[in-house]
Amino acid sequence: MIFQAGHIFLVARRAYERSLSDSSEAMPSIILSTVALECFVNETIERLSKEHFRDPDKNLVLAANWLEFVESKKGSTLEKLEAFHLAFTGTKAERGHPPYQDMSLLYQLRNDLVHRKPEPFRDWDPNDKERTYEPHKFVRMLAQRGIVNMPPPNLPPIWSQFVLHDRAAKWAFNTAVSGVKYVVSLLPESLFLKITEVMTDQIEPIA
Numbered sequence: 275m276i277f278q279a280g281h282i283f284l285v286a287r288r289a290y291e292r293s294l295s296d297s298s299e300a301m302p303s304i305i306l307s308t309v310a311l312e313c314f315v316n317e318t319i320e321r322l323s324k325e326h327f328r329d330p331d332k333n334l335v336l337a338a339n340w341l342e343f344v345e346s347k348k349g350s351t352l353e354k355l356e357a358f359h360l361a362f363t364g365t366k367a368e369r370g371h372p373p374y375q376d377m378s379l380l381y382q383l384r385n386d387l388v389h390r391k392p393e394p395f396r397d398w399d400p401n402d403k404e405r406t407y408e409p410h411k412f413v414r415m416l417a418q419r420g421i422v423n424m425p426p427p428n429l430p431p432i433w434s435q436f437v438l439h440d441r442a443a444k445w446a447f448n449t450a451v452s453g454v455k456y457v458v459s460l461l462p463e464s465l466f467l468k469i470t471e472v473m474t475d476q477i478e479p480i481a
Contacts, residue, residue: 277473278317280473282310283477286309289443290303303446304380305388307450308384308446311377311450315358316354322338323338331462337362352381386412393433413425422439423436458474
């Protein structure tokens with residue numbers, strides 16, 4: 275069995291490094307970061323489903339059954355992360371708190387990048403210099419995190435020109451890495467945990 279998450283994280287990181295001199299590389303870095311996290315989650319579920327990869331621990335077996343069920347229903351990566359939390363803690367994930375909150379924003383951004391549509395100016399009037407506009411949610415939420423600068427309020431509420439640069443790529447990569455650390459932190463003390471820690475020891479955030 276060949277595992278690919280680590281390699282995809284490496285490719286995402288290289289795209290980020292290119293974005294430092296070419297902002298167009300931010301988009302593939304952001305998208306690849308979500309692909310890397312999704313791959314890691316899927317690979318972890320696959321390993322849990324195989325008896326020879328895990329201890330004969332009833333909690334691991336129960337978690338494997340629940341996660342396989344979510345997988346069979348084609349749950350999203352975020353739903354699978356919630357299932358990990360529920361399976362290993364017995365409680366619901368707090369969607370409004372880190373790291374889930376950042377991962378949710380990352381996948382919203384990823385979905386809009388993958389399924390691109392024209393960005394409407396809405397009722398922006400370039401001749402009305404006094405009128406102000408509410409910034410796009412991506413701009414607002416990333417500005418709140420210190421990732422992007424808030425644009426002047428009289429500009430149209432568009433987002434990609436303010437979001438697609440190296441700082442956003444770095445945030446996306448590090449958010450995906452935090453998703454990996456999040457899953458690892460939920461795993462109970464076991465051989466499965468030790469193996470997972472070895473498999474992820476090279477997946478580190480960008481400083």
